[in-house]
Each structure stands twice: as C-alpha cells, then as structure tokens.
Amino acid sequence: xxxxxxxxxxxxxxxxxxxxxxxxxxxxRAFHPGEVNINRGESLTFTNNDxxxxxxxxxxxSFAFDSDERNPGQDITETFTTPGTFEVRCHIHPKMRLVxxxx
Amino acid sequence: xxxxxxxxxxxxxFLTAPLWAQDALFDDMGGQPGINKLVDASVxxxxxxxxxxxxxxxxxxxxIRAELKDQFCVIAGGPCRYTGHSMEATHKGLHLTNANFxxxxxxxQAAMDSCxxxxxxxxxxxxxxxxxxxxxxTQ
Amino acid sequence: xxxxxxxxxxxxGLAAQPAFADDLFDGGKLLAxxxxxxxxxxxxxxxxxxxxxxxxxxxxxxxxxLHYTAVILPDYSLQSAGAAVGLFDRLExxxxxxGFDTQDVGAALxxxxxxxxxxxxxxxxxxxxxxxxxxxxxxxPQIAIGLQHKENDRGGVIAAIGGxxxxxxxxYLTASKLFLAQSLLVNGALRETKANQFGILGFGGxxxxxxxxxxxxxAAYLFSRRFVMGAELRTKPSNLGIVHEGAAWDLFAAYFxxxxxxxxxxxADLGNIAIRNDQHGAYLSLQAGL
Numbered sequence: 336x337x338x339x340x341x342x343x344x345x346x347x348x349x350x351x352x353x354x355x356x357x358x359x360x361x362x363x364r365a366f367h368p369g370e371v372n373i374n375r376g377e378s379l380t381f382t383n384n385d386x387x388x389x390x391x392x393x394x395x396x397s398f399a400f401d402s403d404e405r406n407p408g409q410d411i412t413e414t415f416t417t418p419g420t421f422e423v424r425c426h427i428h429p430k431m432r433l434v435x436x437x438x
Numbered sequence: 439x440x441x442x443x444x445x446x447x448x449x450x451x452f453l454t455a456p457l458w459a460q461d462a463l464f465d466d467m468g469g470q471p472g473i474n475k476l477v478d479a480s481v482x483x484x485x486x487x488x489x490x491x492x493x494x495x496x497x498x499x500x501x502i503r504a505e506l507k508d509q510f511c512v513i514a515g516g517p518c519r520y521t522g523h524s525m526e527a528t529h530k531g532l533h534l535t536n537a538n539f540x541x542x543x544x545x546x547q548a549a550m551d552s553c554x555x556x557x558x559x560x561x562x563x564x565x566x567x568x569x570x571x572x573x574x575x576t577q
Numbered sequence: 578x579x580x581x582x583x584x585x586x587x588x589x590g591l592a593a594q595p596a597f598a599d600d601l602f603d604g605g606k607l608l609a610x611x612x613x614x615x616x617x618x619x620x621x622x623x624x625x626x627x628x629x630x631x632x633x634x635x636x637x638x639x640x641x642x643l644h645y646t647a648v649i650l651p652d653y654s655l656q657s658a659g660a661a662v663g664l665f666d667r668l669e670x671x672x673x674x675x676g677f678d679t680q681d682v683g684a685a686l687x688x689x690x691x692x693x694x695x696x697x698x699x700x701x702x703x704x705x706x707x708x709x710x711x712x713x714x715x716x717x718p719q720i721a722i723g724l725q726h727k728e729n730d731r732g733g734v735i736a737a738i739g740g741x742x743x744x745x746x747x748x749y750l751t752a753s754k755l756f757l758a759q760s761l762l763v764n765g766a767l768r769e770t771k772a773n774q775f776g777i778l779g780f781g782g783x784x785x786x787x788x789x790x791x792x793x794x795x796a797a798y799l800f801s802r803r804f805v806m807g808a809e810l811r812t813k814p815s816n817l818g819i820v821h822e823g824a825a826w827d828l829f830a831a832y833f834x835x836x837x838x839x840x841x842x843x844x845a846d847l848g849n850i851a852i853r854n855d856q857h858g859a860y861l862s863l864q865a866g867l
Contacts, residue, residue, distance in 0.1 A: 364496050364531075386531030388523055406527065429498050536635040536666075537605030544607065547802065557801050558760055565757035569714035577637075 358382055359423075359433060361389045366423065366433035374438050378414040379423075383407050389428065393421045393435075401426075463566075464516035466559045470507075473514065477506045480549035489541040493532060513566050525573035533577045543567075602867045603638035608802050609833045610710055611663060613841045613864050614644040616775060617725045617747075618659040618673025619700045623829050623843050623860055624811040625793040627764045628721040628753035630704055631671070632663030632866060633836045639664050642866025644673075650858040653850060654678045655777075659698070669723075671700040677777045682853055688734065694777050700725045702751075709755045709762075718754040725749075727776040738851075739817045740779025741786050745771050760799040762807070767792060773817050774850055782816030789814045797829075806830045823848040827860060839864045 357377065360367045362384045373379065383389050383405050391411065392401040398417040404427070405411050415421070415437045423433040467473055481503055485491050494502070511518035522528070543564065550560045612629045615621035620631030623646075632640020641662040648655040659673030675696040683692030702723035709719040725747045729735060732743040751766035768791045771780040781787070791814060797807025808828050815822040829843035843860035850856045 388527060427498055428496050430496050535637055537603050537637065540605050540607050561760045562758045565713045568711050568757060571711040
C-alpha cells in the first residue's frame with residue numbers, strides 16, 4: 336500500500352516534468368542560451384527582453400514553423416513535436432541562431 | 439482659464455500640422471520602378487559608407503530593401519500600404535545619433551543624384567522624411 | 578593640485594587624443610546648414626543673423642571655422658576676419674575683427690587718407706527651440722537669442738562726430754525656417770541696438786541715444802546642395818546728426834565646396850556712410866572650417 340501511495344505521489348511530478356517549458360531569452364539580437372536539449376513534446380518559451388522586434392522560424396524537412404513578430408516584452412511558445420536537431424532563426428536578424436536538440 | 443486652454447491647444451495643433459500638399463511626387467520620382475531603383479542605389483550606398491555600414495551588420499538586407507520600397511512608395515504619395523512597424527519600434531535598439539541620420543540622408547541624396555531625380559524633387563521627398571528624425575534618433 | 582586645474586589638465590589631455598578629437602568634431606551636419614558668417618562674425622548670411630548654429634557639429638559635437646570678408650565700396654573698404662565655434666548645436670561663440678578704411682574720405686574729414694577704424698566683436702548665440710532642418714512637419718521655426726559686444730578704437734573721432742560711446746552691445750532674437758519642400762530658407766531677426774553703421778562709428782548719437790528695435794531678414798533659394806542664392810535686408814538706427822543712416826541690403830550667392838570651405842559673393846548696398854551716399858559694391862567672404 337505504501338509503495339502504491341509513493342507511486343501516486345511521484346506520478347504528478349513526472350507529468351509536470353514532461354510539460355515543463357524551457358525559457359529562451361532574446362537579448363542583444365541573440366538567443367540565450369544558444370543551444371538547448373529538450374525532449375520530444377516539450378516546448379520552448381521565447382521571451383523578448385531585447386530592444387528589437389523579433390520573430391522565430393524553423394525550416395527543416397521534418398519540422399517547420401514561422402511565427403508572428405513579437406515586440407519587446409512579449410513571449411511566444413513553440414512545441415517541438417519531432418526529434419532531431421533544428422536551428423531556430425529570426426527573419427529580421429539573420430545572425431541569430433538557436434540550436435535545439437530534440438530527443 | 440478654459441479659453442486659454444482652448445487657444446493653447448489650437449495653437450499647438452496649428453504649429454504641428456503637416457505642411458505637405460498632396461502632389462505628384464510619386465510620379466516625379468519615377469513611380470514604383472523609380473523608387474525601387476532608388477532604394478537599391480541608396481542601400482548600396484549605406485552598406486558602402488564607413489560611417490553607417492555597421493548599423494546594418496545584423497540586419498536582413500533583403501527584407502529591409504523590400505520594406506523601404508513599400509515605405510518610400512507611401513511617403514511619395516503612391517498607391518501602397520506600408521505594413522511594417524513604426525519608425526520608433528524598429529530603430530529604438532540602434533541608439534542612432536543625428537550624425538548617423540544625416541549620413542544616411544547624404545547617401546540617399548547621392549542615390550537620388552545617380553537616379554537623376556531633380557534637386558527640387560529630392561527636397562520635396564526629403565521634407566517628408568526629415569521629421570522621422572524625431573522617431574528614429576534616440577541618442 | 579586644485580580641482581579646476583586638475584579638470585582642465587584632464588580635458589586638455591583628452592582633447593589631445595586623436596580619437597576623441599575626431600568624435601568631437603563630428604562634421605555630422607548637412608552641408609550648408611551652419612550658414613556662413615555675417616558681417617559681425619556670427620553664423621548667418623552676410624548682413625543678417627540666422628538662428629542656425631555655426632559649424633558642422635551635431636548636438637553631440639562641435640564645429641569651428643575661420644572667416645575672412647572684404648567689402649569694396651565706392652569710397653570705403655571694409656575687411657573682417659574672425660573665428661566662430663558651434664558647441665553641441667546649441668551655443669555659438671564668435672570673434673571678429675573689423676577694419677573700416679575711410680580712404681579718401683578720411684582726408685576729406687581731416688583725419689588723414691586711409692584713416693581706419695577697428696572693431697573687436699565678441700558674439701554669443703543660444704538656440705532656444707526648434708530645428709530648422711528636421712521640423713519639416715511643423716510651423717515652428719528654429720529660434721535663438723544672441724548678443725554682439727563691440728569695441729571700437731577711435732573713441733576721440735567718434736565723439737567728435739556726435740557718437741556717445743565707442744563700446745556697445747547689440748541684443749537680438751532670431752528665427753530661421755527651412756521650407757525644404759520649396760527649397761527655401763527664410764530668416765528674420767529683431768535687434769536691439771545703438772550702433773552707428775554696425776558700430777563702426779560708435780554707439781548712440783547726438784540725435785538719438787537710446788536702444789532702438791531694428792529688423793533684419795533674409796530669404797534664400799537652394800539651387801543645389803552646394804549653391805544658394807538669396808537677398809538680405811537690415812534696417813539701422815539713425816542716431817547721428819551729421820549723417821542720415823538707412824537700411825542696408827544685398828543680393829548674395831554662396832557656394833559650399835564641401836564641409837571645409839565656402840565662398841560667398843554679394844552685391845551689397847550699405848546706403849549712406851558718413852559723408853558719402855550710395856555706398857554699394859562687392860562683398861566677398863571665405864569660410865574655412867572643421
């Protein structure tokens with residue numbers, strides 16, 4: 336009985352970890368961090384802490400998205416549903432790159 | 439007191455009213471083809487100008503050329519809609535000075551010269567661009 | 578070391594650094610927007626003051642220039658040389674030396690042929706509001722106030738002709754507006770003065786010895802980035818009993834080779850000067866600057 340109770344207590348924690356959103360900060364026309372490892376199904380929240388308008392896109396054969404532009408102070412969240420390594424870019428600032436490893 | 443407030447408000451509106459007349463500036467600049475040629479020539483000048491070229495080092499130049507072609511069309515009174523962001527929002531992070539702004543104007547003047555736009559016409563166009571200094575220059 | 582001495586040493590040391598000097602003399606204003614030097618040395622046209630601050634320094638820097646002017650009239654000649662500096666597109670300081678050669682009139686007046694009056698003129702101008710170039714979306718002109726303090730060296734002669742003083746200060750309020758869409762620059766100023774012949778013949782007189790309000794103005798058309806033509810008018814008081822003094826006007830052309838050199842030529846009518854009427858002739862001025 337005790338073992339079952341313990342299992343029930345651990346389960347919500349595990350479920351919470353599976354949905355946890357990682358935060359990527361856009362600042363100085365760069366992504367911080369510049370590289371991240373996540374699990375398939377997890378999402379990244381991009382926070383614009385910069386003095387510039389940004390947007391994000393990925394253009395790969397297995398996975399793609401193209402977001403709206405976001406003003407300083409705004410957020411956008413993107414879920415990565417496909418495993419692989421992807422480069423998140425900004426169409427306003429071509430030098431911005433975030434490498435996302437999705438397991 | 440109310441009368442004084444009314445007069446002050448009217449006076450300040452009068453002092454800030456736009457002076458542009460609706461005229462044929464768009465045609466005088468060669469329509470959209472003329473404006474496209476001007477934007478390409480001026481952007482080439484910006485990128486070759488040691489005073490300001492670094493300002494564009496992180497920018498998507500194809501995107502900027504396209505937006506300028508739209509924006510110049512609107513400013514010249516052409517049949518376009520500018521769908522970009524405000525001058526303030528797009529330039530805020532660059533901390534531009536009057537010297538930066540004036541260097542860009544000089545490069546634009548040189549491009550207008552190379553596009554054979556008459557001086558008087560150049561000034562009509564610049565008169566509409568000049569007030570952008572208020573939103574673009576933050577430093 | 579006293580704090581002031583320490584601060585000055587630091588400033589001189591900084592100014593001597595080439596990079597700092599480059600940044601300070603930013604040469605960032607558009608061509609011709611510093612004006613040339615008017616006859617008392619301030620930034621402006623030939624006769625009339627403008628509200629523009631001399632030099633090519635933007636509000637983040639400074640600009641400086643030297644000028645030399647010669648005016649050749651039927652019976653007199655006038656030479657002027659000076660320096661002006663524009664600080665942060667806000668404050669202008671100027672110095673001009675003026676020599677007024679009476680030539681043959683000097684002999685006629687018993688002073689001796691080629692008798693010359695000299696003046697030192699110290700000027701300051703402060704921009705109050707507006708920007709003549711950028712404010713194309715507003716009726717507000719660029720407005721500045723200023724003063725010109727003038728000292729003459731011929732006190733005795735000035736007294737003999739009825740002048741009340743050989744030192745005087747003019748105060749002025751000036752406004753400038755560039756109607757860029759019309760390629761037109763318009764300037765106007767009100768000047769409080771007691772000066773006789775711009776101060777060459779002293780200040781105040783036996784006929785009138787108080788400040789009076791005078792007007793000066795100009796309009797110029799921009800033919801190209803480098804070439805401007807226009808006209809100026811300047812009214813003057815008539816304080817001396819022995820001469821009637823009227824307004825002066827000119828038609829001018831200014832050529833700006835680049836941000837370092839400009840040449841202004843004008844046909845000027847300075848009206849009556851001392852005992853000779855119809856003093857109209859050539860005005861030539863050269864400005865060189867950083």
